[in-house]
Amino acid sequence: MVKRVASLAVILFLASAVIYMSIPAKVRAVSGDAAAAGLEVHKKHCLKCHGPEGKGDGPAGKLLKTKPADWSDKAKLSKISDDELFKIILKGGEAAGKSKLMPAFEEKLSEQDIHNVIAFIRSLQK
Numbered sequence: 001m002v003k004r005v006a007s008l009a010v011i012l013f014l015a016s017a018v019i020y021m022s023i024p025a026k027v028r029a030v031s032g033d034a035a036a037a038g039l040e041v042h043k044k045h046c047l048k049c050h051g052p053e054g055k056g057d058g059p060a061g062k063l064l065k066t067k068p069a070d071w072s073d074k075a076k077l078s079k080i081s082d083d084e085l086f087k088i089i090l091k092g093g094e095a096a097g098k099s100k101l102m103p104a105f106e107e108k109l110s111e112q113d114i115h116n117v118i119a120f121i122r123s124l125q126k
């Protein structure tokens, strides 16, 4: 019994290590408190469509007709102000004249969460 519990603990440890390692090092290494908090929001709410590195290649994002933009594309993202990003995330794509496949998060995220996830998005544009 003790042995079984011990091996279960080892399996759980390995599984969480694998999940952790599957997040690219570049993304794990984001600096700054806001961006780090934003990474947590991203993993929970955005990654499935926007992809681990925000390249628009999440498991669900790949299936969408309108692909999310590559957040590391500085030329593209620098044309969108923080206010516009805020609006897209708060009210969804449709309200911002974009695809309605981008959901609104006003019910799910606080303003602070949105500011943090914007800091995370900006941290990807090097």
Ligand code: HEC
Binding pocket: 041, 042, 045, 046, 047, 048, 049, 050, 060, 061, 064, 066, 067, 068, 069, 070, 071, 085, 088, 089, 093, 097, 098, 099, 100, 101, 102, 103, 105, 117
């Ligand atoms: C159900 C899939 C889905 C989820 C979940 C999702 N998005 Fe999107 N998002 C999209 C799609 C599709 C677009 C592209 C809209 C367009 O170009 O018309 C988009 C566009 C955006 C844009 C505009 C720039 C770009 O990437 O095209 C921002 C910013 C954005 N999303 C932020 C977020 C954030 C932050 C979250 C999590 C809080 C999130 N999205 C969650 C699908 C999603």
